[in-house]
Each structure stands twice: as C-alpha cells, then as structure tokens.
Amino acid sequence: MTGELGICRATANPRFFLAQTEVTDELELIPTFAIALSGCDMRCDFCITGRESWNPGIGRSFSAGKIARLAEAALNEGARTIMILGGEPTIHLHAALELVALLPDTARLVWKTNAHGSAPARALLEGMFDVWLADFKFGNDICARRLAKIPNYTEIVTENLLWANAHSELMVRHLLMPGHIQCCWEPVAQWLGEHLPGVKVNLRTGFWPAWRAGRHTELSGTVPAGEAGQAQKIAEIYGLNLVP
C-alpha cells in the first residue's frame, strides 16, 4: 500500500463521493443505501461517473464507522440492502471489508463490481456479500481495449462471474451501448445463456453519452429504440432471465 501506484491510482486512504439511499437499481434490491468509493481500475470513456471514477482523490475521506452508522440509519428507515460500489470498490478492498465488519449481520449486502478483480481479491471477498451485482460490459477484447483501455477483459470477467455465481447470489448487468449489439451484447448474452443459465440479468438501455464518450462516434448519443428492441430479442433467443 505504500509502493508505486497502480492504474487506479488509489492509495491506502480511500475517499467516497456518494452515500445515500437510492431506488435506481434492480427492483429486488431497492431501496438500497449506496456507498460509492472514488477511483477505478478501468478507464471507460463513457463512464457515467468518470470524474469520480478516474480520480480516487475526489470526494470525502472514508470513515468506516461513520458510513456504518449512516447505513444502519438507512436500514431503519426502510432500505432493503446496503450496496458498496465505485468507481470500483475492489481497489479499496481493505476499507470495504472494514465497513462490512461494522454492519449488522442481518443486513443484505450487495457488492457492485466491474468483475475485473484478481483471484486473491475475490478470495478475500468470499462470504462477505449476499449479492454480487457484476457488470459484463464488453463482449470482446477489442472493444474493451478501445473503450476502457484494458487487456484480456473477457477472460478475467467470465472467470469472476463463474466464481461469483458459485459463492453468492449473482446478478449480471449489461449496459447496452449504441452500436454495440452484435459485438458486445450478443456475445455477452450467448455466454450467459450457455455458462450461467437462469442467472438474473439486467439489460440496461439508458446509456447516455457521459464523460469522454464523445471521443467515439457511435457513443455520442443514446440507444435508439430499434436497438433496444433488438437487444430484447437477443435476450429471448438465448433464454436469459431478465430482471427489471
């Protein structure tokens, strides 16, 4: 933790940019008390929280004790779950685990992740969260490298998804990107249908051209209605268990 910084630029002192009760996420998880830690190991040009996700120094200093008290208050006011997200929370694993240790044993905990963590990281997470809410963003390594600047994306993510499904309840998210049905959504849908049949999948069609999306012509707008409909049909073809 005191050596050279990695791609995420995270230090041993995490910060957070959001801690509030939300109803944005999957219906069975809401209301959720969401805690968003600053910084991420991926560099998605279309990131909806690019400013905070690309800079772990943004936001307020994280105190597990203070956040745990806020989370307990939210549970008492009707929140069904507590969700730790980012950025990418894996880069602040020590802080996330410290927070989990302070939360009530009965709380339903959600780990919202890009599923791009390492095997040692996920081993430390075993048994800590009730639900893994994991992104499967790209259907091939070329798009992953071009849009998020990371290599070997599909191999790492699919390995983590299989692990998460074996060790917790898994829900998979795919943010439909305009112009990426054949190259990204269809391969993702096919893989999920073959390797994780029945797993809950949330297909999100509300892409908006945030952060540096304008650098990519196809990402400079929202998802056309025709593409959203086509994506639904692909989900049906591969027998996916779509959840709202």
Place this chain on the structure above:
Amino acid sequence: MRKKIKKMSAALLSDVLLLPDGRILVQNLTKPMAKLLHSLNPNDDTIAARVRKNEKGL
C-alpha cells in the same frame, strides 16, 4: 461558510438527462426524485415500480 458546507454535504444527488424526444434518463435516483418524476408522468412504469417498492419499504 462552515454551516453551508455541512448542509451541502447532507444533500441528496441525482443526475437527470432530458432528451429532445421527451425521454428522461436518471442516474442515482433518490426517493424524492422518484416521487417527483412519478408525479410528472404517472404512466411511466419504470418510475412507478420504483416508487411502489419504496413505499412498501417504509
């Protein structure tokens, strides 16, 4: 000034994108924002479901 910062830190945050075709996209949807959007368009099933879930949770 200190009071102002303290008040701001407790504020809820939602991001809303209004599209020319009338669609509204939301990130970090909070309970008050969901209620507001629902009052503007009660026929939107996506928001209505979230308002209902929230009411059941309270």
